[in-house]
Amino acid sequence: MNKxxxxxxxxxxxxxxxxxxxxxxxxxxxxxxxxxRSLQQRLRKEQRKVVWMRRAKWASLSAASLMAGxxxxxxxQTTEAFRPMYEMVYRAxxxxxxxxxxxxxxxxxxxAKTPPPPPDDMLPPPKLEDNRDLPNEGAFRRVKVTLEExxxxxxxxxxxxxxxxxxxxxxxxxxxxxxxxSKASAAKLxxxxxxxxxxxxxxxxxxxxxxxxxxxxxxGVRTLSASPKGGSELEWNNQDINxxxxxxxxxxxxxxxxxxxxxx
Numbered sequence: 001m002n003k004x005x006x007x008x009x010x011x012x013x014x015x016x017x018x019x020x021x022x023x024x025x026x027x028x029x030x031x032x033x034x035x036x037r038s039l040q041q042r043l044r045k046e047q048r049k050v051v052w053m054r055r056a057k058w059a060s061l062s063a064a065s066l067m068a069g070x071x072x073x074x075x076x077q078t079t080e081a082f083r084p085m086y087e088m089v090y091r092a093x094x095x096x097x098x099x100x101x102x103x104x105x106x107x108x109x110x111x112a113k114t115p116p117p118p119p120d121d122m123l124p125p126p127k128l129e130d131n132r133d134l135p136n137e138g139a140f141r142r143v144k145v146t147l148e149e150x151x152x153x154x155x156x157x158x159x160x161x162x163x164x165x166x167x168x169x170x171x172x173x174x175x176x177x178x179x180x181x182s183k184a185s186a187a188k189l190x191x192x193x194x195x196x197x198x199x200x201x202x203x204x205x206x207x208x209x210x211x212x213x214x215x216x217x218x219x220g221v222r223t224l225s226a227s228p229k230g231g232s233e234l235e236w237n238n239q240d241i242n243x244x245x246x247x248x249x250x251x252x253x254x255x256x257x258x259x260x261x262x263x264x
Contacts, residue, residue, distance in 0.1 A: 130211065130212055130213035130214075132205070132227075132228075132233070132244060133188070133205065134174065134176040134186050134188055134205070134207070135176055135178070135185065135186055135207065135211055141176075141177055141179070142174050142175070142176055142177075143174070143175050143177065143184075144172055144173065144174050145173050145174070145175055146173060147160065147170060147173050147189070149173075149175075150173045150175050150184070150187050150189075153175050153177075153183060153184045153187075154175070154183060154184050154187060154206075155181075155183040155184065155185055155208070156208075156239075156240055156241055158187060158206055159206060159238075159241075159243065159261035159262055160189075160261065160262065161189075161191075161204060161257055161260050161261055162260040162261070162262050163256055163257060163259070163260030164191055164202060164257060164260075165193075165202075165249065165253060167193050167194035168191040168192065168193050168194075168202055169191060169192060170189065170190075170191055171190045171191060171192040171201075172189075172190050173187065173188070173189050173190075174187065174188050174190075175187045176188075176207075185207065185208045185211070186205070186206065186207035186208065186211065187205075187206050187207070188203060188204070188205050188206075189203070189204040189206075190202075190203050191203075191204075199230065199231070199248050200248070201246075201247065202245070202246070202247040202249070202257065203244075203245070203246040203247070204243070204244075204245055204246075204257075204261070205243070205244040205245075205246070206241055206242075206243055207241065207242050208240065208241065208242070209237055209239075209240050209241055209242045211242060212235070212237070212242035214235060214237070214242070215237065215242065217236075217237055218237070219236075219237050219238055219239065220236060220237075220238065221236060221237075222234055222235070222236040222255070222258060223235050223236065224251055224254065227246050229246075230248060231246060231247055231248035231249070232246070232247065232248070232249065232250075232251070232254060233245070233246050234251075234254040234255065234257075234258055236258070243258070243261065245257050245258055245261075
């Protein structure tokens with residue numbers, strides 16, 4: 001059968017099937033309302049079951065907790081075990097406590113290839129770095145103030161100069177307050193000369209004696225040395241403080257400034 005004959009036969013059969021389609025019985029579709037109502041009833045039943053199971057679970061947990069409490073606190077022995085912790089928290093200062101938890105098992109060093117590290121109290125003290133300026137600590141703040149404010153803000157009686165070479169006036173006063181301390185531990189006074197250049201300055205550093213690498217020197221012994229930034233430095237200790245005068249001046253003038261430093 002060629003293609004044209006096949007197409008003609010297909011159209012004839014299709015027309016015949018379409019003409020006879022009205023003689024076939026039609027299927028009736030049942031009403032879905034009944035099935036939907038049955039499904040809703042099953043869902044409500046499952047929901048009530050889940051709620052009941054949840055309530056039963058919490059009820060059993062509550063009953064177990066009550067029984068455990070009755071067993072634990074039926075005698076004073078258990079409650080007394082918590083008394084040290086209660087007193088420690090109740091009597092804690094500054095609203096903070098420290099609790100250390102560690103194992104009671106002893107650790108054996110047998111077979112170790114290296115000796116154990118030394119305890120903390122045997123470690124060498126950290127090397128003091130003296131920057132010959134306001135302390136360069138990890139936590140600090142520096143505040144520019146007036147001379148009167150600097151005197152009242154210090155931890156110690158701060159000396160102020162009664163003598164300066166002619167033409168020098170106070171340019172700035174900076175105090176250093178270490179974090180956690182209420183009073184300043186160091187102050188720097190910068191006096192500017194009439195020329196207005198950095199080389200024409202007198203800097204007076206007053207700080208706690210412990211900040212200096214020369215803190216062990218005898219009181220009143222003055223030491224003259226060259227400043228890394230130019231000029232000279234005159235340094236000495238006086239009771240709890242260390243004083244450094246920096247300037248591009250001769251030794252005589254530096255000592256006159258040192259003699260004129262009077263504590264208020």
